[in-house]
Amino acid sequence: MALVTDPFDSPEQLTVCIDLKDPYCHLALPGTLAMLERTQHEQQCRWLPFERHAMLPPRTADNETDRSSSHFQQRDLYRERELQHYAAALQLPLERLYENPDTTVFASALLWLQAQPAASRVLHGFLRGYFAAYWSATISPEDRNACAQLLDSNGADGGSWLSAGPDNALVHDQREALRAAGLFNAPAYLLQGEVYYGRAHLPLIELKLGAQTSR
Amino acid sequence: DYANGPGRQFHDQTQLQIFAAGIFGVPAYVVGEQWFFGREHLPTVSWLLQGQQGPAPDLAYDRMIDPDPPALPWSTE
Secondary structure, three states, X not given: OOOOOOOOOOOOOOEEEEOOOOHHHHXXXXXXXXXXXXXXXXXXXXXXXXXXXXXXXOOOOOOOOOHHHHHHHHHHHHHHHHHHHHHHHOOOOOOOOOOOOOOHHHHHHHHHHHOOOOOHHHHHHHHHHHHHHHHOOOOOOOOHHHHHHHHHHOOOOHHHHHHHOOOHXXXXXXXXXXXXXXXXXXXXXXXXXXXXXXXXXXXXXXHHHHXXXXX | OOOOOHHHHHHHHHHHHHHHOXXXXXXXXXXXXXXXEXXXXXXXXXXXXXXXXXXXXXXXXXXXXXXXXXXXXXXXX
């Protein structure tokens, strides 16, 4: 029986906590993988499923003189515009911004893959394939067969994962463990006892990992 | 006198104009008709100011110099 991972039990190892339905995690993936490749930390990095609050469509302002509701509306509209700007900059699809599906199936496969003696390229291919398919709305995150096919297409044994069945309880417990550890957003990068939220921190994380590599 | 009179009036009027334009946080960087909140957008701001040459950059806190700065003199560690 697979065990829940304590996110802080291995401080020298980079831990990346992601939400498979979250646009910020989607936009963070290419830069994170490129950084791991540059620092030669592909094999050491571990990925844990988290679940942040769902994206909601922009709120409507109650009236033009209500500064509070207008403020929230402006924030929501800006957030959407910013996501679209960077998705275009990174040439990534962003089709289903406000959907809130259950991603437990693919999160289970993410944990299962890391318990296999698989190369990091298999894991990274799975993540790339999932996010590309999810954000271009060509895959259902609740589709077990699609998940098994994605595992197969990246060199893993999707049939084995499918016959064992998604470990929903492990995904749930892992997400709860991250929440209990104080995490509240994604992507979260855990390194050397510190938590960094968001891909904007990748240059600093790369410096720290690079220093580890050169030791 | 300025602070309590025309200065105060100018300040309050400017605040209303800025908020009405959609600016709700700081630091806000306004370049043409685009605006961004937070210093992680400086690569994009720089790219816009330089005429959008080359591919659009991602956001990043890319002005880090020392990932492990020395402890401050009053640090207890």
